[in-house]
Amino acid sequence: MTTRKTKNAATIELSTIQQISLHERHGKARDLFTIWFGANIMLLTVVTGALAVTVFGLPFFHALVALIAGNLIGGVFMALHSAQGPQLGVPQMVQTRGQFGSYGSLLVVLLVVVMYLGFFASNLVLGGQALHGLYAPVTTNQGILMVGVLGVVATVFGYRLTHAYTRVMSYLSGAVLLLAYIWTLFVHGLPADFLLKNQATVPGVLGTISIAALWQLAYAPYVSDYSRYMPADTGARAAFWASYWGCCLGSILPMILGVVIGLSVTQGDVVAGLIEMTGSIGVFVVAVFSFGIAATNAMNLYCGTLSALTVGQTLVPKWSPRAVSRLLMAGMLFAISLTLALLGQHDFMVNYTNFILLLLYVLVPWTAINLVDYYLVAHGTYNVASFFRRDGGIYGYVNWTAVNCYILGILVQIPFMSTALYTGPVAKAMNGADISWLVGLTVVSPIYYFAYRRSGHQRQLACAAANASLVNQGGVR
Known part of the structure; x- marks a missing residue:
């Protein structure tokens, strides 16, 4: 029977990338709803929604x-x-060794660390600008530092504190979001030409769909980091729907507010427009949404730290990093993100838009490979002990099938890419419409499945034998 422990949220998490034993499991599926609902109601989500009308027109x-x-x-x-x-x-990036092999997974894990640094830096800039807008004596640079420190503190305490923080923010941010809607629509009011602004274009629609889809896909490399402590009997269906609706509703609602703000202001400053349109409660609204940034930043730094530790443990398999290692690595990643935020704050919207579009191209083939392997090849059964071996155990050093499919997934997207940095020939022919992510998913998923179906069956036999051996030795997966 699964043991569900209850501990104070301020208890420091001792584990990092190790498999969570059954007696340490706790929580319920509804906790996955609140962590993703609460984590998404923040300023960056509002700004991302505004891109639909400010950038994509x-x-x-x-x-x-x-x-x-x-x-x-x-x-x-x-x-x-x-x-x-x-x-x-186990963390998602550790589980990626089951598809790419011990060394082959480093290709993806390192890219994911870069992703975390980028999102962390983006949140730092937005949080710093918001604090400066709320209280002018606090400079943007000082605000960036303050928001960053909050993220580091939460990362030090780890899993439980982050869940508790986002649970509180689900109620607080949700109530404030509703209040912001009421004030914006019925107290401040919308401009007379609100519904007449902008013209719909195919590139604009596809670009907006891509941005919103990427917002969700960007969580893929670390979403299971926040479900790995759940009891094994939680059930895949319950975990799926709690995470799905928590993240979708928590993203859609503030993004729509961003659309309203973006169409109502003339200068394009979404944060300033939010403060203006919420009147006397504007300071309170932005303050709460800024606390939401701190929660999400803690998640980015926490998972970025786990991914960086995964790289280290791959190279030094005997190393089993714990809480102190998490603290030191978090400090290093924070220093890098702080530098990026301070240097890139003046062109924030341009840098942010280019960053998330580029992310789309490298995340799509990985998520296709991971999901096909987990659900259609391995059927959810892996030999976790092999994840922590230098030679990859039954998964080997490098799974060239996965690596080649991953590289192919990036290459096939190039003609369909449409960014400020590069626009492919097919995207140009489609007037700038970007469907690269759809192409990547469509091409990689079946190719990986059919290429790996036979060897995948052989691997599953090896996995079953390894797991049976572990049970006979008295081990517990």
């Missing part, structure tokens, strides 16, 4: 449909990853 209803569609599509992949946590009890 869509009118209100087209922006609304595109954002909802993108989130609902991307949320499927995010939630499928979340459902893996209770089954395996």
Whole structure:
């Protein structure tokens, strides 16, 4: 029977990338709803929603449909990853060794660390600018530092404190979001030409869908980090739906607010527009949403730290990093993100848009390979002990099938890419429409499945034998 422990949220988490044993498991599926709902109601989500009308130039209803569609599509992949946590009890990037091999996984893990640094830096900039807007004597640089320190503190305490923080923010941020809608729509009011602004374009619609889908896909590399402590009997279905609706609703609602703000202000400053349109409660609204940034930043830094520790443990398999290692690594990653934030704050919107579009191209083939392998090849069964061996155990040093499919997944997207840095020939022919992520998913998923079906069967036989041996020796997965 699974033991559900209850501890204070301020208890420092001792584990890092190790498999969570059954007696340490705790929590319920509803905790996955609150962590993703609470973590998404923040300023960066509002700003991302505003991109639909400020960058992609869509009118209100087209922006609304595109954002909802993108989130609902991307949320499927995010939630499928979340459902893996209770089954395996390890961080997502450790589990990636089961597809790519011990050294082969480093290709993806290092890219994911870069992703965390980018999101952490983006949140630092936005949080610093918001604090400066709320209280002018606090400079943007000082605000960046303050928001960053909060993230480091939460990372030090780890899993429980982050869950508790986002649980509180689910209620607080949710109530404030509702209040912001009421004030914006009925007290301040919308401009007379609100529904007449902008013109719908195919590139704009596809670009907005892509941005919203990526918002969800960006959680894929670490979503199971926050479900790995869940009891093994939580169930994949319960974990899926709690994560799906928590993340989708928590993203869609503030993104729509961003659309409203973006169409209502003339200067394009979404944070300033939010303060203006919420009047006397504007300071309170932005303050609460800024606390939401701190919660999400803690999650980015926490998971970035686990991924960086995964790299270290791959190179030094005998090393089993614990809480002190997490603290030291978090400090190093914070220093890098702080530097990025201080240097890139003046071109924030341009840098942020380019960053998340580039992320799309490297995340899509990985998520396709991981999900096909987990659900269609391995059927959720892995030999976790092999994840922590230098030679990869039954998964080997490098799974060239996965690595080659991953590289192929990036290459096939190039003609369909549409960014400020590069636009592929097919995207140009489609007037800038970006469907690269759809192409990547469509190509990689079947190729990986058929290429690995036979060897995957052989691997499963080896996995069953290894797991049976572990049980006979008295081990508990």
